[in-house]
Amino acid sequence: MYNSYELNESVRRALDLYSQSLIKVAFTYLKNIADAEEVTQEVFLAYLQKRPVFENNEHEKAWLIRTTINKSKNMLKTGWFKSRNPVPEDLSYLPKEENEVLQAVLALDKKYRIPIHLHYYEGYSIQEIAVIMQSKPATVGTWLARGRLILKEKIGGLDNEEICL
Numbered sequence: 001m002y003n004s005y006e007l008n009e010s011v012r013r014a015l016d017l018y019s020q021s022l023i024k025v026a027f028t029y030l031k032n033i034a035d036a037e038e039v040t041q042e043v044f045l046a047y048l049q050k051r052p053v054f055e056n057n058e059h060e061k062a063w064l065i066r067t068t069i070n071k072s073k074n075m076l077k078t079g080w081f082k083s084r085n086p087v088p089e090d091l092s093y094l095p096k097e098e099n100e101v102l103q104a105v106l107a108l109d110k111k112y113r114i115p116i117h118l119h120y121y122e123g124y125s126i127q128e129i130a131v132i133m134q135s136k137p138a139t140v141g142t143w144l145a146r147g148r149l150i151l152k153e154k155i156g157g158l159d160n161e162e163i164c165l
Helices: 004-030 033-050 057-077 079-083 096-107 110-121 126-133 137-155
Strands: none
Touching (some): 004 110, 057 126, 096 137, 110 126, 110 137, 126 137
């Protein structure tokens, strides 16, 4: 259990280390930066309220990502979220190639989009993604392979070229 000072310091450290990653994870679900930031705030609020004790930094990061995924899914289920017309995000600040790749990744079905984001953008292994997504490693590997194939068809590339995100 944390005292107030230790809790504040652990949340501050987690904010510094993980907030941008959590926003990106939420963004892959919600496709809206404002909603992703809101979910990330809710995740850190849950951290403050629940006061979880972690074995190490990787355990803490996995908990934060899993909580972000759950809260993003919850937001997607709300009637308000389903009935609104989402405004496409302005990604014009990215270089053209990055914008094209990111748009293609965001257009993927959720079961391909999330593992691709976690693997290529966050650096997680297939086994770690399986734990986070509560799936089997073989299933995650299949999702990654199928997602890469879809991206290759959308973006193009050489037959022997590997997709680099």
